[in-house]
Each structure stands twice: as structure tokens, then as C-alpha cells.
Amino acid sequence: SSFGLFSVTIRLTQKGMQNRDRVEALFWEWLELIKKYAYENKLEAYHEELRSLSTIGYRFKENSSPVDFCSVTSENMFYHEPDELLHAAYSTGDYDDNVIRKFLDRLTPKNSVVHVWDSDFETSDEWMTEKWYKGQYKTSVMSEAQLEKWQSPSVIMNELQVPGLNSFIPDDFSMKNTMKKRDQGRYATKLIDSNNLRMWMKADNAKYGVPKSYFNMHLTSPSPYSSPRTMTQTRIFERMFKDMLNCQFYDASVAGLSYGVSVGVTGINFKISGYSQKVPKMISAMFENIQSIIDNMDSPDEVLSEKYTKALESLHRETSNFNLDAPYEVANYNARLVLEEKTWTIPQYLSEMDDIKNMDVSKAVQECATIIREALSTKVCRVEALYGGNVDAEESNVVADIVKEYFLNEKCLGDEEVPRFRSMKLPTKDDLQKIQWKGRSNDEEVRFPLVYEELAQGVSENNNAVEMYLQIGSEIDLGYEGVGIVDIIGNMAYTSAFQTLRTQEQLGYIVSAYPRVTTGGGYGLSVVVQSSSKLPEELEERCEAWLLKFREEVNLMNDEEVTAEASSVLAQYLERDTRMSEEIGHAWGSIVATERLSGYDREPVFDRLETLAATIDLERQNSTITASELKTKMLEIIDNFFLTSSPSRRALSSRVYGQSSKEVYKANAGKPGYLQGHDDIHRLKLGMEILPNIPYWK
Numbered sequence: 001s002s003f004g005l006f007s008v009t010i011r012l013t014q015k016g017m018q019n020r021d022r023v024e025a026l027f028w029e030w031l032e033l034i035k036k037y038a039y040e041n042k043l044e045a046y047h048e049e050l051r052s053l054s055t056i057g058y059r060f061k062e063n064s065s066p067v068d069f070c071s072v073t074s075e076n077m078f079y080h081e082p083d084e085l086l087h088a089a090y091s092t093g094d095y096d097d098n099v100i101r102k103f104l105d106r107l108t109p110k111n112s113v114v115h116v117w118d119s120d121f122e123t124s125d126e127w128m129t130e131k132w133y134k135g136q137y138k139t140s141v142m143s144e145a146q147l148e149k150w151q152s153p154s155v156i157m158n159e160l161q162v163p164g165l166n167s168f169i170p171d172d173f174s175m176k177n178t179m180k181k182r183d184q185g186r187y188a189t190k191l192i193d194s195n196n197l198r199m200w201m202k203a204d205n206a207k208y209g210v211p212k213s214y215f216n217m218h219l220t221s222p223s224p225y226s227s228p229r230t231m232t233q234t235r236i237f238e239r240m241f242k243d244m245l246n247c248q249f250y251d252a253s254v255a256g257l258s259y260g261v262s263v264g265v266t267g268i269n270f271k272i273s274g275y276s277q278k279v280p281k282m283i284s285a286m287f288e289n290i291q292s293i294i295d296n297m298d299s300p301d302e303v304l305s306e307k308y309t310k311a312l313e314s315l316h317r318e319t320s321n322f323n324l325d326a327p328y329e330v331a332n333y334n335a336r337l338v339l340e341e342k343t344w345t346i347p348q349y350l351s352e353m354d355d356i357k358n359m360d361v362s363k364a365v366q367e368c369a370t371i372i373r374e375a376l377s378t379k380v381c382r383v384e385a386l387y388g389g390n391v392d393a394e395e396s397n398v399v400a401d402i403v404k405e406y407f408l409n410e411k412c413l414g415d416e417e418v419p420r421f422r423s424m425k426l427p428t429k430d431d432l433q434k435i436q437w438k439g440r441s442n443d444e445e446v447r448f449p450l451v452y453e454e455l456a457q458g459v460s461e462n463n464n465a466v467e468m469y470l471q472i473g474s475e476i477d478l479g480y481e482g483v484g485i486v487d488i489i490g491n492m493a494y495t496s497a498f499q500t501l502r503t504q505e506q507l508g509y510i511v512s513a514y515p516r517v518t519t520g521g522g523y524g525l526s527v528v529v530q531s532s533s534k535l536p537e538e539l540e541e542r543c544e545a546w547l548l549k550f551r552e553e554v555n556l557m558n559d560e561e562v563t564a565e566a567s568s569v570l571a572q573y574l575e576r577d578t579r580m581s582e583e584i585g586h587a588w589g590s591i592v593a594t595e596r597l598s599g600y601d602r603e604p605v606f607d608r609l610e611t612l613a614a615t616i617d618l619e620r621q622n623s624t625i626t627a628s629e630l631k632t633k634m635l636e637i638i639d640n641f642f643l644t645s646s647p648s649r650r651a652l653s654s655r656v657y658g659q660s661s662k663e664v665y666k667a668n669a670g671k672p673g674y675l676q677g678h679d680d681i682h683r684l685k686l687g688m689e690i691l692p693n694i695p696y697w698k
Contacts, residue, residue, distance in 0.1 A: 006107055013310055017118055028109065028150040030160050035104045037162055044095045049166055051092040053255065056170070056275070058090035060210050063578040109142070109150040168255035168282070170275040173211040176392040177203055187606040188386060188587045191393060192400055196380070196412040199400040202388030202587050208580040213279040213389040215399065216588045217270040219407060220382050220595060222419045223375040225265040228348040232315070232356070233368045234375060238263045239311035241290060248289065249282070257282050261290075265519075266419045266595060268375055273581065276390040280399060287406040290376070297369035305361045308368065316353045322346055323457035327465035327656035328510050328530040334452050335469050335526075335654040337681055339518045341422040341690060345678050381413045384591055388584040420596045423522030425689040426450065426471045426650035432673060435687055447673030449651030452681065453536070455665050462658035465510070465530040466539040471650040472641045475521040475696040481625070483696050484616040485633050486523055488569050489554075490515035496550050497527060507531045507542060520693050525642065535664060536655035544644060551638050559627035566616045566630060573613040596693060605697045612697075 008027065016023060037043055073085055080088040127138045192199035204210070224234040241261055249259065257274030259282065272282050296304055323330060323346065337343050356364050385403055387396045427435070429448040449468070456463070475483060493513035502511035508531035516526040527546070529539045557565075577583040590604040605611075614620070618627050625633075640646050657665040668674045675681055 005103075005111075013313070014120075017120075020116065024114065025150065025153070026157060026160065029153045029156045031104075031107060032153050033156055033160055033162060038097075038100050038104055041097060042162075043100060044097075045165060047092075047095040049169060052169055054090045054092045056173075056256065058087055060173070060212070060275075062208070062210060062580070109147045114142075163251070166251040166255055168252040168257055168278050170211075170255070170277040172277040173275070175204075175206065175209065175211060176276075176390050176395070177205045188388070188591065188604075191396055195382070196408055197383045197385070197400070197404065198591075199396065199403070200384075200386040200388075200587075200591060201391060201393060201396040202386060202584055203391055204389050204580060210580060211276045211390045212274060212580065213276040213387065213391050214273040214581060214584040215271070215279060215283055215385070215387050216584070217383065217385040217403065218264075218267055218592055218595070219269075219376060219380050220267040220384070220418055221375045221379050222381070222413070222417055223371060223379045224263055224267065225342075225344075225419060228344045229352045230371050231263075231265075231344060232349055232352040233371045234263045234268075236308065236311045236315055236356075237368050237372045239314055240307050241293060243307060243311065244293060245286070245289070249285070252278070252282055259286060265421065267381075273389075280395065280402070283399060284402050287402060291406060294369050294372055294376075297365050297372075300362055300365040305365060308365045309361060312353065312356060312364075316350070316357070319346060319349050319353065324461070326510070326530065327456050327461065327463050327658065328467065328528050330454060330456070331465045331467040331654040331656045332526075332528070334454055334656070335467050335652060336518070337678065338450075338452055338652055338654070338675070338684070339424055339426075339469065339471075339522060340520065341424055341685070347678070376407055378410050379413060380407060380410070381415070381418045383407060384595070386584070386588050386591060388587065389580050415598050418596070418598075420693060421519045422693050423474070423518045423520035423691045424685060425522075425691050426469075426652055427688065428648060428650055430647065435684070445672075447671060449649070449653050450673060450675070450684075451653045451655060451668075452675040453655045453657065453665060453668060454676070455662060456656055456658050459659060462660040463508070463530055463532050464534065464536050464539065464658050464661055465528070465656045466536045466543070467654045468527045468540060468543050469516060469524050469652045469654070470527075470642045471522060471524040471652070472637060473523060474691040474694070475517070475523055476692050476694040476698070478523055479696050480612050481615040481633075482637075483523070484569070484612055485630065485637065486515050486525070488565055488616065488630075489634055489637060490525060491569050492554070492565055493525060493527075493550060496553055497546060500546050500549060501529055501542060505542060507534055507539060520691060521695060522691050532658075535661055536653075536657060537664075540653050540655075547638075547642050551635070551643065554631065554634055554638065557631060559631075562627040562631050563618045566618050566627075570613050570617055573609045593695065597695075597698070601694075601698050608697045 010023060010027070012020065012023065034043075072089075076085055076088055084091075123136050127136045129136055188200040188202040190198060191201050223230055225231050238261060245259065245261070246253075249257070252259070252274070255274070255278065257272070257278060259273075260269075260271040262269045262271075270286070272279060272286065274282065293304075297308075300308070322333075337345065359367075383403060385400065387399050427450065432446045432448055432450060435446070472478065472482075472486060478486065490513065497513035498511050501507050502509070507529050510528065510530035512526075512528045514526055516524050518524075527543045529543065531539055534542070577586065587606065590606050590608065594602040594604050615624065616630070617623055618625065618630065640648050641650070643649065665676075669676055675684060
């Protein structure tokens with residue numbers, strides 16, 4: 001639509017924007033360097049690399065979304081013959097030196113348009129307003145002197161280099177297991193089982209026939225989430241490391257290798273995948289890189305300090321903007337603060353970041369290195385790793401040796417130091433009456449359900465939102481059958497709530513109902529509504545009315561309708577994996593789900609979904625439950641845990657008020673049963689019970 005021949009987008013930090021003229025000059029220097037390579041006939045090897053990557057991509061293309069395939073193919077029909085449709089996107093023409101030179105000759109400053117976006121621009125009278133979207137802008141013509149300077153750079157910066165050829169492009173696509181074995185490889189097998197390392201292997205066994213491997217690893221450590229400070233420093237390192245990885249392993253990503261590092265409350269996760277020949281090399285290079293960075297952080301140079309500062313600023317900006325998210329998202333987060341035993345808050349994180357900003361940057365980097373070294377070495381509890389795809393036991397053990405070399409040189413912490421998180425047990429109406437509320441008279445009734453309120457931070461945010469969480473209990477109390485029934489209720493509730501609250505009552509565009517599982521195994525149903533016209537308490541009233549309507553809808557269902565709803569959830573449980581990555585992902589999910597457990601309970605249950613499906617399969621020959629019995633149990637859950645008439649109901653209403661409702665929000669401050677602020681949450685939690693932390697599949 002822009003009729004452009006070539007475009008480049010450069011995203012800059014605040015410092016980069018302050019030096020925008022220099023960045024633009026460097027671009028034209030870089031382009032001059034490319035032209036020089038073309039005139040010296042040095043680009044053909046890079047063209048052959050692109051051809052090789054296209055051939056590999058087509059040869060080993062895996063299953064994709066049928067909808068996406070149809071969409072792309074239908075568009076390609078305008079440009080290609082029918083017999084070319086499947087491979088057209090992967091076809092690379094022959095290298096033509098003449099065409100390359102003519103193309104590059106057209107890339108000149110005089111042929112260019114430069115767009116600059118910056119939220120910090122200061123506008124003046126010379127700025128204009130765009131007709132349709134009212135965006136402010138101004139245009140200017142570059143001077144002849146500037147164009148000439150860009151056209152013929154007198155000097156090319158020494159640091160600008162054309163990269164070498166890509167060493168990560170594979171050329172060995174041999175398969176480890178060429179014979180399909182029906183009875184082997186369905187589940188991951190354990191190759192190493194020691195106190196500090198479990199190494200798992202999930203071989204393809206020619207099921208998918210793609211020469212790709214997948215590596216997942218989790219280092220369990222109490223260090224990252226031990227305090228707001230340690231979590232903040234760990235997240236800063238995560239961003240800094242990702243930034244450095246993207247620079248150093250760009251070739252790997254081009255060659256089909258993907259990699260990731262993420263920080264969680266229980267430790268640090270690594271994920272690497274790609275063509276099998278290069279994955280072990282990538283694992284070793286990535287681990288060596290992380291160790292080198294940590295060592296260099298003990299005496300950081302200017303570049304490392306700048307990257308740390310950039311990561312800190314990015315994290316601070318993202319965290320500061322969290323409360324500007326949509327009110328229903330803020331309500332969801334606030335509910336988590338009440339429902340989970342140990343949670344650090346946004347103000348705590350921001351306070352730590354402000355403190356770090358005031359530190360000498362070298363000392364801040366050194367502190368970060370100390371915390372990361374603890375998380376990856378001196379305070380590791382145990383390591384779980386899975387190597388899957390086109391792999392065998394010999395290569396998996398080589399990968400295990402790499403893990404040991406980099407992360408298991410120190411004595412590991414004991415099982416009692418594994419970070420474990422619990423869910424809070426919400427109070428019933430009677431429980432709430434027993435809590436001492438400041439300023440409450442003896443005969444004053446406490447508001448139920450419990451309410452946590454917050455005012456939207458955006459000055460122009462006028463939407464209100466509520467998330468009602470109706471707690472059912474712990475997953476161990478539900479068991480397989482109970483979890484299956486809750487999933488059926490959730491599946492039905494989503495459709496019913498959307499139809500009633502969104503379509504019929506038109507409360508707002510955001511309406512949802514779903515089973516919510518909290519950290520520590522707490523189960524419940526969440527009902528979410530965001531509205532620009534109704535106050536949170538009005539939305540809550542409509543949710544309560546819908547629950548009664550939903551109860552009646554379930555009560556009126558016949559056996560065929562109950563069976564159809566159960567079959568719908570059953571199909572979701574048993575949905576077939578179509579790619580090796582999906583199968584590996586499910587196996588890895590089963591393995592890391594045991595992280596919080598001890599002893600023999602740590603054995604993964606790889607057939608959990610099959611067992612779960614069997615408990616709600618009403619059509620199998622030896623079904624343990626009938627449609628009528630399933631309906632009765634659904635009604636029991638609704639009656640006991642969802643309806644206001646139930647004495648065992650445990651509920652929370654998380655509200656966010658838009659700015660236009662500020663006075664209503666202020667009027668609720670201090671009322672019994674209303675929480676406003678994190679201090680109120682902390683005080684309430686001191687008197688709340690904790691749910692059992694044992695999974696339903698044990």
C-alpha cells in the first residue's frame with residue numbers, strides 16, 4: 001500500500017532517539033557497505049544461504065492451522081499457477097548480479113521517506129492534525145547538504161561489518177529412529193533420576209518424521225521470588241540476557257533455532273528447539289554465554305552497564321503501565337492478591353526499581369549478578385530437563401552432561417527449601433462476621449461477598465469492571481470427576497453468561513465466565529464483566545441474577561443435552577497433537593506439574609487427560625456415571641458454592657471503578673467487608689485458612 005521498494009524499521013531507546021541523526025547516518029553507512037560487497041561480487045554466498053533455508057523450510061514444514069493455510073493459499077492463487085501454490089512461498093530464484101546492482105542503485109537518500117514517531121515530541125503551531133484519526137504531525141524536506149552527506153559517506157564506522165556466513169544452518173537431516181514403534185515413545189522416559197537432576201527423553205520414533213529436537217529445562221530455586229528485590233533483579237537480568245541473546249544468536253534464529261529464557265516464581269526456565277544437528281551446539285553456547293555474562297557483571301564495563309540500565313528502564317516502564325491496563329485485567333490481578341498466599345505487589349516492585357535507579361549502576365549490576373548466581377548455582381534445589389523429538393539416549397545423556405557442567409557444580413538445597421505456593425480459603429458469610437473490622441458496631445452486618453476495590457489509574461479511564469470469583473475448593477477435594485464436572489460447568493457458563501450479560505443485557509463488550517485455578521490448586525468459577533455504563537455493584541447484581549438463571553438452565557437440561565456438553569469437554573481433553581512440539585509441550589507440562597511435590601508423588605502422570613476424560617465419558621460402555629447423575633452433581637456444585645442462599649458459599653468480588661465513579665469508590669472506604677489497598681488484604685489473610693496443596697491426579 002505504501003508502494004515502497006524497501007523499508008527498514010529501527011526501534012530506539014530514549015538515548016537512541018536523542019542521537020537519532022547519528023543513527024540515520026549509520027544506516028546509510030551500512031547500506032554503502034552492502035553496496036560495496038555487491039560491487040565486489042561477494043553477495044552470492046548469502047543468496048545461496050537464503051536458498052538453502054527456503055529449501056529446508058519447505059522440505060520439513062510441519063502441520064499448521066487449516067484456516068491459515070486456506071487464507072494464504074487463496075491469496076497466492078492470484079500470483080501463481082495451481083501446481084506452484086504449495087512451494088511458491090519457498091522458491092528462491094537464481095542469483096543475478098545485474099539485478100542486485102540495479103536494485104541497490106535505487107536505494108538512495110533522495111528516493112527515501114523517513115518517518116519518526118516519538119511520544120515525547122513537543123508540538124508547536126507548525127504541527128498539523130490528521131483529518132481522520134486526529135494525530136499530530138509535521139513534514140519537512142531534507143536539505144541538499146544532508147542528502148549528499150548520506151549519499152556518499154566519507155567514512156564507514158569500523159564497527160559496522162557484514163556478518164559472516166551462518167554456521168547454524170544444518171546440513172545433516174538424518175533421523176535417529178527410522179522405524180515406527182507403536183508401543184514405545186508414547187510417554188517420556190526417565191534417563192537420569194538423582195537427588196538434583198531428572199533427565200527425561202521423548203523420542204519421536206518416526207511418528208512425525210521431522211529432524212527437529214526440543215529441549216526444556218527448569219531450575220528450581222527459592223532465590224528469585226524470595227523478596228521483591230530479588231524478583232526485580234532477576235527480571236532485569238532476564239530482559240538484559242534476552243537482549244544480548246538476540247544480538248549474539250541472530251544467525252541461530254534465522255537458521256530455524258528458537259530459544260527462550262523466562263523467570264517464574266519457582267525458578268528459571270530455558271527452552272531451545274530447532275533442527276537436531278545444531279540443538280546441542282546451541283544449548284552449550286547459550287549456557288556458556290550466560291555464565292560469561294554473569295562473570296562479566298562482577299566488573300561491568302560501559303556496554304554491560306548500558307544494557308542493564310536499558311533493561312531496568314524497560315521493566316520500570318512496563319510495570320508502571322500495568323495499572324493502566326483494562327479494568328477487567330486489573331480486577332483479575334487484584335483477585336490473585338487475595339487468593340494466593342504469597343504475592344509481591346506492583347508498588348513493592350516499583351519501590352525496588354526506584355531504589356536501584358538511585359544506586360551506582362556498577363553496584364546494581366554486581367548485586368544482580370549475585371542474585372542470578374544464587375538462582376543458577378548456589379541456591380538450586382533441583383533441575384528437571386526434557387530432551388525430545390529426533391533424539392536418542394546417547395545424545396540425551398550428552399545434553400545432561402552439559403546441564404551438570406554449567407549448573408550442578410554446587411551442593412543443591414534440600415526438598416524443604418523448594419518454593420511452594422498455596423491458595424487461600426475464602427471466608428463464608430459466617431466467617432466474615434467473626435472478623436474484627438475497624439469501626440464496626442457489634443450489630444452491623446459485614447458485606448458479603450467479600451469485596452476488594454481499586455480506582456482505575458488512567459485519568460481518562462471511565463470503564464468499570466468486576467470479577468466475581470466463586471470458590472469451590474481444592475483440587476484434591478474435587479478429584480478427577482470433580483475437576484471434569486467443573487470444566488463442564490465452565491464450558492456451559494461461558495456461553496450462557498455471554499448470551500445473557502453481553503448479548504441480551506448489553507452490559508459491555510467484555511463478558512466471560514470460566515473455571516479459574518489459582519496457584520496452589522484452588523478451584524472456582526470466575527465471572528467477568530466490564531462496562532462503561534454500570535457501576536461495579538450493579539454489574540455484581542446482574543452476575544448474581546445470571547447465576548440463578550444459569551442454575552435453571554442446567555436444571556432444565558435433558559440427558560441428551562447433558563451428554564452433548566460432556567462430549568464437548570471430552571473432545572477438548574482428547575484433542576490430538578498434530579505437531580511434535582505440541583506433544584513435547586504436553587509431556588513437559590506433566591513433568592513440571594510435579595515440581596511442588598515430594599518423594600514418590602513427583603512421578604508425572606502422563607495419561608492425566610485420558611483418565612480425566614474417562615470420568616465424564618457418558619457414552620463409553622463401562623461409564624461410571626450417567627447423564628442424570630452428572631446433572632445432579634453439577635446442580636450440587638452450583639447450589640453449594642455459587643448461589644447466595646448457600647451457607648457454604650465462599651466468594652470474592654474484585655472491583656475496579658472508572659474515574660467517573662470515583663466518589664462511589666471513596667464512599668465505600670472503611671465499610672466492613674470492603675478491602676481497599678494492600679494493607680487491608682494482608683490483614684485479612686492473617687485470619688484466613690489455606691487450602692491443601694495436593695493435585696487431583698495424585
